[in-house]
Amino acid sequence: MVDLGLLVKKHRKKAGLTQLELANLAGIGKTTVFDIEKNKETVRWSNILAVLQVLNIEVEFKSPLTENG
Amino acid sequence: MVDLGLLVKKHRKKAGLTQLELANLAGIGKTTVFDIEKNKETVRWSNILAVLQVLNIEVEFKSPLTENG
DNA sequence: TTAATTTTACCGCTATAACAGTAATTTTAA
DNA sequence: TTAAAATTACTGTTATAGCGGTAAAATTAA
Numbered sequence: 001m002v003d004l005g006l007l008v009k010k011h012r013k014k015a016g017l018t019q020l021e022l023a024n025l026a027g028i029g030k031t032t033v034f035d036i037e038k039n040k041e042t043v044r045w046s047n048i049l050a051v052l053q054v055l056n057i058e059v060e061f062k063s064p065l066t067e068n069g
Numbered sequence: 070m071v072d073l074g075l076l077v078k079k080h081r082k083k084a085g086l087t088q089l090e091l092a093n094l095a096g097i098g099k100t101t102v103f104d105i106e107k108n109k110e111t112v113r114w115s116n117i118l119a120v121l122q123v124l125n126i127e128v129e130f131k132s133p134l135t136e137n138g
Numbered sequence: 139t140t141a142a143t144t145t146t147a148c149c150g151c152t153a154t155a156a157c158a159g160t161a162a163t164t165t166t167a168a
Numbered sequence: 169t170t171a172a173a174a175t176t177a178c179t180g181t182t183a184t185a186g187c188g189g190t191a192a193a194a195t196t197a198a
Binding site (some may be wrong): 049060061 | 073076079080083110111112113114115117118121124125126127128129130131132133134135
Binding site (some may be wrong): 097098099100101104109111112113116 | 155156158
């Protein structure tokens with residue numbers, strides 16, 4: 001899954017939240033939630049993190065270096 | 070690994086790049102690279118993505134929903 | 139169908155991230 | 169040790185993300 005916008009949307013729906021409710025829970029504006037779901041990459045990392053936290057989504061970074069040592 | 074700043078720094082070092090070189094390769098300012106390595110979360114998602122791309126680091130989002138279906 | 143809800147879209151305003159420049163500090167190499 | 173390179177830190181300016189308000193589509197429910 002590379003589509004963060006769709007991922008957020010799916011999780012939001014599963015949680016039974018509207019964009020506005022998710023925005024309020026994450027402490028951000030509704031416009032930003034909309035932007036995230038539209039894969040607008042100019043949003044702040046902190047705002048994405050706030051949304052992911054509400055939806056219980058974890059972030060992982062992977063590379064050849066992280067695999068071994 | 071949750072420390073994105075340290076992760077970026079390690080990969081940058083491994084690639085033999087200075088912050089300025091990484092910034093130029095990623096097409097962003099040196100200040101932003103510095104901020105990312107300092108785990109400043111107010112940076113733009115697009116700028117983080119640009120840095121990760123240069124360093125060949127992939128992003129993965131995980132949750133109970135992404136595991137099964 | 140109609141009404142209610144939600145999403146999408148656009149608008150200014152404000153707050154601030156991004157930036158280059160500079161300088162001080164720290165690290166590395168000679 | 170000294171010199172060179174890199175990192176950290178700060179500053180002022182500029183560009184723009186974030187925001188609420190509003191309204192139009194789209195979706196859902198009755």
